[in-house]
Amino acid sequence: MTQVLDNTQPELDFAELARQYYQPLYRFALSLARNESDASDLVQQTFLIWARKGHSLRESSKVKSWLFTTLYREYLRVRRRISPFIHQEPEVLEAELPSVEPEALTAFDANQAVDSLQEVDDIYRAPLTLYYLEHMSYKEIADSLSIPIGTVMSRLSRGKTQLKNALLHKLEK
Secondary structure (H helix, E strand, C coil), X not given: CCCCCCCCCCCCCHHHHHHHHHHHHHHHHHHHHCCHHHHHHHHHHHHHHHHHHHHHCCCHHHHHHHHHHHHHHHHHHHHXXXXXXXXXXXXXXXXXXXXXXXXXXXXXXXXXXXXXXXXXXXHHHHHHHHHHHCCCCHHHHHHHHCCCHHHHHHHHHHHHHXXXXXXXXXXXX
């Protein structure tokens, strides 16, 4: 007697996905696009792509990673169309930065921190946002951005350096 394995998975409910992931996707999109209109467009486009292609996802446990990856790729696609992608490695090492007193850091509120995050280069802002605002692991970030874990760690380190510089610059004003 031959046994047939059923490899089909229950279809994920679109309304439930939107309810669960709209806000985290929007925050991520806002950190990338830097304006509400473009962020909304990115999230809507992500859900449109899900409606068209989401059925091809083999493991429903990977839906979060799939959505964030799709949003990031859509952001890059739109950005490349608008202007060429420019990537420059920062020369300043984290160890060479001046220390920041804890009292100075507590003077910032969440909005100022997010504003400072907008000053970080796009290539570093995406991993920082996923790590600190979306609480993703290195592996989840690597999967979402389609980059190796070592690159995630490097970009987080360099992004932190830029973020510290932006925060220090705001303190000096």
